[in-house]
Amino acid sequence: MTDDPTDAESAWPAWPGRQGLRQAWRTLGIVAHTRPGLAVAIAVFTVAAALLPPAALYVSKLIVDGVVTAIESGAAADRNAALVWVAVESGLLAVLLAVRRILVFLKGQLHAELGFAVSDMILAKADAFSLAQIEDAEIQERIILARQFAASRPYNLVNRIFEAAQHGLTLVSILVLLAAHAPWLVALVVLGGLPVFIGNLRFSGDAYRFYTGRTPQMRERSYLESLLTQEGSARERLHFGLGPELRRRFSALFEALHGEDTRLKARQTFFGSALGLTGAAVFLGGKLWIVAVTIAGRFTLGEMTMLVGLLKQGQAGVNNLLSSFAGSYEDLLYVASLFTLLDMPVEDREAGAAAGPLPGDGLRFENVGFTYPGRARPALDNVSFHLPPGCRLGLVGANGSGKTTLVKLAAGLYMPDTGRVTLDGLDLKHWNGAALRARIGAMFQPHVNYKLTLKDNIAAGAGLAEPDPGRLDRAIERGLATDLVRDLPGGLEARLSKRFLDGLELSGGQWQRLAMARAHLNETADILILDEPTAAMDAAAEAEFMARDLGGKSLILISHRLANLRSADVILVLEKGRIAECGEHDALIAAGGVYADLFETQAEAYR
Ligand code: ADP
Numbered sequence: 001m002t003d004d005p006t007d008a009e010s011a012w013p014a015w016p017g018r019q020g021l022r023q024a025w026r027t028l029g030i031v032a033h034t035r036p037g038l039a040v041a042i043a044v045f046t047v048a049a050a051l052l053p054p055a056a057l058y059v060s061k062l063i064v065d066g067v068v069t070a071i072e073s074g075a076a077a078d079r080n081a082a083l084v085w086v087a088v089e090s091g092l093l094a095v096l097l098a099v100r101r102i103l104v105f106l107k108g109q110l111h112a113e114l115g116f117a118v119s120d121m122i123l124a125k126a127d128a129f130s131l132a133q134i135e136d137a138e139i140q141e142r143i144i145l146a147r148q149f150a151a152s153r154p155y156n157l158v159n160r161i162f163e164a165a166q167h168g169l170t171l172v173s174i175l176v177l178l179a180a181h182a183p184w185l186v187a188l189v190v191l192g193g194l195p196v197f198i199g200n201l202r203f204s205g206d207a208y209r210f211y212t213g214r215t216p217q218m219r220e221r222s223y224l225e226s227l228l229t230q231e232g233s234a235r236e237r238l239h240f241g242l243g244p245e246l247r248r249r250f251s252a253l254f255e256a257l258h259g260e261d262t263r264l265k266a267r268q269t270f271f272g273s274a275l276g277l278t279g280a281a282v283f284l285g286g287k288l289w290i291v292a293v294t295i296a297g298r299f300t301l302g303e304m305t306m307l308v309g310l311l312k313q314g315q316a317g318v319n320n321l322l323s324s325f326a327g328s329y330e331d332l333l334y335v336a337s338l339f340t341l342l343d344m345p346v347e348d349r350e351a352g353a354a355a356g357p358l359p360g361d362g363l364r365f366e367n368v369g370f371t372y373p374g375r376a377r378p379a380l381d382n383v384s385f386h387l388p389p390g391c392r393l394g395l396v397g398a399n400g401s402g403k404t405t406l407v408k409l410a411a412g413l414y415m416p417d418t419g420r421v422t423l424d425g426l427d428l429k430h431w432n433g434a435a436l437r438a439r440i441g442a443m444f445q446p447h448v449n450y451k452l453t454l455k456d457n458i459a460a461g462a463g464l465a466e467p468d469p470g471r472l473d474r475a476i477e478r479g480l481a482t483d484l485v486r487d488l489p490g491g492l493e494a495r496l497s498k499r500f501l502d503g504l505e506l507s508g509g510q511w512q513r514l515a516m517a518r519a520h521l522n523e524t525a526d527i528l529i530l531d532e533p534t535a536a537m538d539a540a541a542e543a544e545f546m547a548r549d550l551g552g553k554s555l556i557l558i559s560h561r562l563a564n565l566r567s568a569d570v571i572l573v574l575e576k577g578r579i580a581e582c583g584e585h586d587a588l589i590a591a592g593g594v595y596a597d598l599f600e601t602q603a604e605a606y607r
Pocket residue numbers: 135372373375379397398399400401402403404405406
């Protein structure tokens with residue numbers, strides 16, 4: 001370990017300490033909240049499972065003593081009493097068996113339902129994060145870790161709490177019985193369990209650090225696996241012959257991870273066995289003493305039977321109790337990380353206003369600056385412009401000049417570091433999320449190709465709700481996808497992507513038409529943002545799109561083909577995040593600057 005603040009371990013909680021109890025309590029709270037009935041049932045059966053074994057041991061003492069008395073007296077009443085105790089003992093053991101089976105069933109239910117509840121909480125949190133948060137590497141890491149263990153860790157913790165309660169209760173009743181006959185055996189039972197507990201505690205910390213520390217390698221391993229198996233990367237993998245090297249890297253990661261894993265488990269096994277032997281020696285000593293003292297006449301035969309049983313169960317009880325605690329240490333560390341994730345602050349997108357003070361003012365960027373976390377140079381620097389209703393704005397610039405960043409700010413997905421973006425005079429950060437979404441139709445770059453039905457691909461433009469047929473048709477028509485939908489087997493219900501057995505794959509241009517239709521599904525939008533909407537389309541489709549009347553909507557259009565921007569009311573030329581030029585096509589050509597040079601270069605190609 002180093003003191004370097006970037007040390008991977010420092011990102012994760014250390015020993016939960018006092019907080020551990022709070023986290024355990026909070027996890028129990030989730031259980032009580034999701035399935036209160038189930039929790040109560042498990043608690044009741046746990047108490048029964050805890051008290052039945054010592055009760056049976058006590059009855060076994062009554063049997064043996066009853067038998068001895070019956071032999072000595074020869075009376076029928078004593079014989080019958082002994083037989084009744086045998087029946088009682090069998091009854092108790094039968095009930096114990098049933099109780100244990102029922103507990104297994106109930107806990108199985110809890111495992112599934114708590115796993116689902118926790119996964120749902122993680123998904124809700126992920127959905128509540130802003131774009132900047134979801135792009136944050138530490139948050140990503142936490143989400144991956146949380147998802148990976150959502151089904152197992154919180155349940156394990158709860159299960160261990162129930163188990164600890166069960167073992168604790170059993171142990172207390174055993175110790176009470178022991179104390180009544182031979183108080184020093186109480187100390188023997190408790191002290192004999194300590195070595196195993198200490199060993200477990202140490203290894204839990206190691207295991208947690210080990211398994212979380214290697215999350216990045218695990219991620220790389222599954223990424224390599226996906227490169228080797230998925231269709232999206234197959235073209236390049238086959239053509240460039242990437243397979244053998246990808247497999248070599250995959251094996252190297254396995255060797256490294258498995259090697260460490262083996263060393264950790266071997267140490268655990270070795271120390272575990274050594275500590276187990278200590279326990280066995282302690283038990284042997286206690287048993288020798290009980291037998292010797294019984295022979296000397298201090299204990300009855302029944303007491304001897306019970307004490308040996310109590311000693312054995314007591315020792316198992318201490319071991320179980322302590323290993324429940326030690327095991328919960330590792331679970332607590334994971335749960336702490338989960339709660340850190342769930343407690344991260346998120347903005348309330350449903351707060352805010354649904355209209356601005358200056359209706360009809362449109363979109364304004366006022367001295368907007370934005371720098372990505374960890375980047376030295378701003379992606380946008382002092383950008384100002386006004387997009388009034390009905391205005392068509394073209395955005396031009398080299399790769400990395402900030403066009404996509406500008407679009408994300410315009411849609412309210414990022415908030416500027418300096419300056420502000422307003423719609424109808426109200427800062428976007430004060431807009432209600434749903435109201436803002438209703439005003440802006442967007443097609444991002446890269447857009448998502450949903451491996452769902454064709455209809456879902458368009459309905460995604462309005463929250464995946466079932467769209468009204470007329471509206472759906474208009475969106476398809478505006479996305480230039482009418483022929484595509486008509487000709488595709490299955491039409492709107494066609495399952496897209498070959499990943500599904502009955503699925504169909506589309507070409508880049510066809511996917512793009514669906515993305516365009518998606519952007520147009522939002523008919524309340526008065527601003528359309530299109531990031532290279534026709535880059536993958538054929539020339540005829542592009543020309544048809546550019547000639548479209550937008551029905552009074554304003555437009556921000558990013559295009560590398562400058563001919564497409566001829567009809568724009570204003571063109572912004574971005575250079576390294578700053579507005580280098582601004583004006584109409586003809587004016588920019590006349591000015592003879594960057595835009596004019598670019599246009600000339602493109603025009604040359606067609607001559
Ligand atoms: P354009 O769309 O003009 O190609 P972008 O807006 O995508 O440019 O990128 C502008 C700058 O911001 C580039 O230098 C790019 O490397 C950087 N950038 C873009 N997206 C991210 C991101 N998510 N995290 C960090 N830097 C980014």
